[in-house]
Amino acid sequence: MTRSAIVTGATSGIGRATALRLVRAGFHIIATGRNPERGAETVRQVEAAGGSGEFHSFDVTSESDWAAFADAVTGRHTSVDALINSAGSFFTKALPDTSLEDFRELWTADVESVVLGTKYGFRMMRDTRSAGSIVNISSLAGLIGLEDCAAYCAAKAAVTHFSRVAALEGAQMNPKVRVNSLNPGVIYTEMITHAYGDNDAVKAFVMDGNALQRVGTAEDIASAATFLACSASRMVTGTAMLVDGGRGAD
Amino acid sequence: MTFDVKDKVVLVTGAASGIGAATARLAAARGAKVIATDVDGERIQGVAADCQCIGLKHDVTSPEDWDNAIAAAVHHHGRLDALVSNAGIVNYEPIIDLDLARFRTLTQVHVEGSFLGVQKAVAQMRAQARGAPATGSIVLTASVMANCAAPGISAYAVAKAAMANMARAVGVELGRKGDMIRVNALCPGPTRTPLLEGAMPPGAMDDPAHWTDVPLGVPQEPEDMAESILFLISEESSFMTATQMVVDGGWSLT
Ligand SMILES: NC(=O)c1ccc[n+]([C@@H]2O[C@H](COP(=O)([O-])OP(=O)(O)OC[C@H]3O[C@@H](n4cnc5c(N)ncnc54)[C@H](O)[C@@H]3O)[C@@H](O)[C@H]2O)c1
Numbered sequence: 001m002t003r004s005a006i007v008t009g010a011t012s013g014i015g016r017a018t019a020l021r022l023v024r025a026g027f028h029i030i031a032t033g034r035n036p037e038r039g040a041e042t043v044r045q046v047e048a049a050g051g052s053g054e055f056h057s058f059d060v061t062s063e064s065d066w067a068a069f070a071d072a073v074t075g076r077h078t079s080v081d082a083l084i085n086s087a088g089s090f091f092t093k094a095l096p097d098t099s100l101e102d103f104r105e106l107w108t109a110d111v112e113s114v115v116l117g118t119k120y121g122f123r124m125m126r127d128t129r130s131a132g133s134i135v136n137i138s139s140l141a142g143l144i145g146l147e148d149c150a151a152y153c154a155a156k157a158a159v160t161h162f163s164r165v166a167a168l169e170g171a172q173m174n175p176k177v178r179v180n181s182l183n184p185g186v187i188y189t190e191m192i193t194h195a196y197g198d199n200d201a202v203k204a205f206v207m208d209g210n211a212l213q214r215v216g217t218a219e220d221i222a223s224a225a226t227f228l229a230c231s232a233s234r235m236v237t238g239t240a241m242l243v244d245g246g247r248g249a250d
Numbered sequence: 251m252t253f254d255v256k257d258k259v260v261l262v263t264g265a266a267s268g269i270g271a272a273t274a275r276l277a278a279a280r281g282a283k284v285i286a287t288d289v290d291g292e293r294i295q296g297v298a299a300d301c302q303c304i305g306l307k308h309d310v311t312s313p314e315d316w317d318n319a320i321a322a323a324v325h326h327h328g329r330l331d332a333l334v335s336n337a338g339i340v341n342y343e344p345i346i347d348l349d350l351a352r353f354r355t356l357t358q359v360h361v362e363g364s365f366l367g368v369q370k371a372v373a374q375m376r377a378q379a380r381g382a383p384a385t386g387s388i389v390l391t392a393s394v395m396a397n398c399a400a401p402g403i404s405a406y407a408v409a410k411a412a413m414a415n416m417a418r419a420v421g422v423e424l425g426r427k428g429d430m431i432r433v434n435a436l437c438p439g440p441t442r443t444p445l446l447e448g449a450m451p452p453g454a455m456d457d458p459a460h461w462t463d464v465p466l467g468v469p470q471e472p473e474d475m476a477e478s479i480l481f482l483i484s485e486e487s488s489f490m491t492a493t494q495m496v497v498d499g500g501w502s503l504t
Contacts, residue, residue: 167500171465178466185489211425212432216489223486227253232477235439235470238500242493249492250422 004028009087011038013189017218018225023051060087060113066120079130082229083121086137103151110155131175135228136163138181140244167238178237185244187216211246253484256281259327264337266293268443272472283327310337310363316370329378332483333371335364336391342402360409385430392435394502421492432491439498442469465500
């Protein structure tokens with residue numbers, strides 16, 4: 001029986017890289033995102049990598065969208081073995097310039113999306129009787145401070161701690177579902193280049209903060225997400241797995 | 251689904267039993283070149299025979315034994331890619347009864363043992379890099395007790411906290427010096443090994459009631475720790491350093 005993995009935000013960055021890495025672990029890929037063209041490109045890359053995939057376009061901040069998606073998935077698939085909640089958003093802004101609307105927008109995109117994803121992930125895993133693994137992509141910023149990023153840090157701290165409590169609930173299910181947060185340091189994806197620009201100075205800045213003198217890549221996070229999704233991490237639940245090149249340690 | 255460790259030269263201490271033996275076995279099964287060492291020079295030969303790898307008597311508190319172990323890796327395989335500093339002992343005793351000699355023995359095995367291992371492994375990894383940035387992965391088997399507490403194991407908790415923060419401090423230092431040598435701590439929760447069994451009433455380990463404290467509700471096996479250790483050795487974790495990886499079935503959540 002083919003195992004399947006859902007990846008939100010699979011139209012770019014960490015989400016797309018994770019979908020491609022999960023193919024090599026033998027998962028059928030259920031990719032989601034808002035942009036159908038980029039979704040089709042992810043499925044094309046999944047197939048080129050020798051895997052199978054499908055794309056569902058929906059808004060991860062909408063509960064009715066999640067409900068419809070969950071029905072579609074459980075109607076079509078006999079197991080839901082992994083869910084990677086990777087969709088999210090970022091901005092950098094000093095607190096005096098951050099409006100309540102700005103804050104709410106980020107909270108909805110980063111926290112509500114993960115709360116809904118975990119809730120419907122639990123339902124899909126329950127309904128298909130799958131001992132699944134949910135991986136919520138948080139951030140190093142959920143564990144330490146980042147200048148001019150109060151809204152983002154607060155949202156990612158919420159995701160990290162929410163995941164710990166969700167792990168306790170998942171452990172009550174039968175079969176049990178694991179939940180972990182994965183906390184990347186600065187990873188060179190569109191999320192960073194949109195906010196800071198894409199050039200050597202930004203790269204050097206990103207690298208300089210790491211203990212390991214290199215830039216973090218989407219593939220680094222994809223590997224860790226795959227570890228958390230598969231049975232090699234059978235006893236790992238409720239952790240915040242840090243993949244940050246040592247950035248947060250000093 | 252496995253993470254590639256093929257052909258990596260991996261030195262595992264405390265490998266005659268429990269987590270170390272499971273790590274040596276799994277690494278060997280996946281094509282790594284293993285040097286399995288233990289203070290118990292007889293039992294280590296049994297593990298080495300299973301793994302078809304080199305087995306050495308090696309007391310981790312002895313600098314000379316470390317030199318021998320690393321020399322063996324270089325002699326047989328030309329280099330050292332990874333060190334798993336895993337040898338350990340435990341002592342259940344209220345602080346008020348704990349004498350200084352036993353406290354010292356505990357910190358010697360875990361803290362001094364890991365310190366010597368890190369120092370000697372890094373020296374070898376730098377030497378074999380011949381001027382290029384050195385590469386390698388070092389995993390220190392700490393414990394959830396690095397960040398938690400239980401009555402009667404204060405000395406062990408102190409030693410494990412030292413190991414966990416050694417990984418953090420050394421990881422930062424090596425990275426900042428331009429090396430690509432990574433240092434991470436594995437923090438296992440209660441795991442079904444002779445170390446834990448020795449501390450429990452007979453038969454308790456196989457009693458499901460004992461594991462109800464663990465949210466995932468099943469005993470953690472040494473192989474579960476081995477899987478995480480091999481992930482930390484593989485190139486797929488090459489952006490991880492100075493971290494603590496907790497594998498405890500959710501034990502430390504509440
Ligand atoms: N079992 C658990 O619940 C648990 C939990 C957290 C951490 N750990 C840690 O995991 C590591 C492995 O423990 P285990 O459970 O596999 O125990 P174990 O007793 O099965 O194996 C430990 C091995 O270390 C060896 N050793 C002891 N002192 C040594 C020395 N001076 N030099 C070389 N070897 C020495 C022993 O001979 C033994 O073979 C230890 O560091 C332990 O503290 C274990």
